[in-house]
Amino acid sequence: MKNIAVIGAGTMGNGIAHTFAQSGFEVNLIDISETSLKNGMATITRNLDRMVAKETITEIQKEDTLKNISAFTSISEGVKNVSLVVEAATENVDLKLNIFKQLDETCAKDCILATNTSSISITHIAAVTSRPDKVIGMHFMNPVPIMQLVEIIRGYNTSDAVTNTIMDLSKTLGKTPVEVNDYPGFVANRILMPMINESIETLYNGVAGVHEIDTVMKLGMAHPMGPLQLADFIGLDVCLSILHVMYDGFKNPKYAPCPLLVNMVRAGKLGIKSGEGFYDYSESKKAEKISRQFLK
Ligand SMILES: NC(=O)c1ccc[n+]([C@@H]2O[C@H](COP(=O)([O-])OP(=O)(O)OC[C@H]3O[C@@H](n4cnc5c(N)ncnc54)[C@H](O)[C@@H]3O)[C@@H](O)[C@H]2O)c1
Incomplete structure (x- = not known):
């Protein structure tokens, strides 16, 4: 897995894009709003500058991270050739169901579709796709580059293989994943x-x-x-x-x-x-x- 897409460049989306890009992934950051994309990229740059000042990363690592991120305003353009999408758009059921329908039609058949939702049922989101075994919750915490936990939520139909892939991937990002089942509030918010x-x-x-x-x-x-x-x-x-x-x-x-x-x-x-x-x-x-x- 090398190419991924993040949908939504807001608080969580820009943090998720930052975290993947810093770990060497090529990230397509997608938002319908040009302003959100611009603000998201500015936040990533500011946070990387802060890390350089604290000597957590070098100037070269900062430049490499920024080079790994490309911005898109169209989902269909941004999800071409990616093997994972992490959706972090606004918390609204209808909006997320529409995005997942579109992702299911546009993404490669083996692409994993993850959502960062805080509260919407993964099983509900998965049910609008033709690949419920490949839909999973990847619940990052705010601020994403700093917080250690990723709550990995298995929908009713999420496969073992997809769960294991996402658990391993979270470790590659330097995070600690915890697997939970899909009931309201998951574990963190419950x-x-x-x-x-x-x-x-x-x-x-x-x-x-x-x-x-x-x-x-x-x-x-x-x-x-x-x-x-x-x-x-x-x-x-x-x-x-x-x-x-x-x-x-x-x-x-x-x-x-x-x-x-x-x-x-x-x-x-x-x-x-x-x-x-x-x-x-x-x-x-x-x-x-x-x-x-x-x-x-
Ligand atoms: N903020 C938190 O502390 C937090 C923590 C964990 C999980 N979450 C979850 O993360 C998700 C995003 O939350 P946030 O706080 O980053 O929201 P936000 O409002 O900061 O950002 C949402 C972004 O989604 C974009 N967007 C809306 N519709 C879109 C579409 N159709 N296609 C592409 N982009 C679209 C908006 O333009 C906006 O930039 C939500 O599901 C939320 O529940 C938030």
Whole structure:
């Protein structure tokens, strides 16, 4: 496997393209938006510059990584001659089903189709293709070049051979893959989101304030950041949508989103990206500083 395509040049897509390219893969980075492609390439360059400054990589490795990435605005052009596609487009079921139908028609018959979805069923996505055995979840964590884990999600029909190929490939990228089955929230979000939801419920019930809740979890449980700050970092709208997927999928009230979370999303308080969530990030520099602290 040498040539791969990444669909979506946003937060996750540019990180995935960066990671593959740095490991010597030739990457076609595809996005329908010229602006996203431009911003994605600029982010990759900035992150590589930071790695050179920290002496994690050399200037030559940075140049080689950039040379390995080509940008496309058309899926059919970008997926020619690739043996793996990693889809990291916007989290929307219909959009992803359409992309996978198109990939199934356009890609070589033996091409593996992976998705970076946080919450959509792999089995559902695979069912719109004629190759459900070759559809798999490859759930990278944000920020991709830094985070060690890749959650590998087997759909109902994903073959052993494809699973093994993707597990080995993740190791080639220097990551640690963990194999899980396809149920709502997979493993990462099934455990993380109820914890975040419970911390919001704790705040909502007036048991303690934002700083107090986060401090208990940071200093008492050795978490690198508190659950409310993490929710701000992920995006409160994203947390709400993942809780909805689990609530609908399991029909279990324990996944019901806290009314405070619902209200904050309705009010446009989405966390770092909107300038306010559980914390105030109104000075953009402050938000940037917090992101940088996390990236260290
Ligand atoms: N952000 C995270 O922390 C995180 C973590 C793990 C997984 N994910 C998953 O990764 C995926 C991408 O999330 P993101 O945060 O990078 O989103 P994002 O909004 O930053 O980027 C999505 C990109 O997809 C592009 N896009 C939309 N429709 C497209 C199409 N038809 N063809 C090509 N490109 C298209 C958009 O232009 C945009 O650039 C989602 O499935 C999300 O659930 C996100």
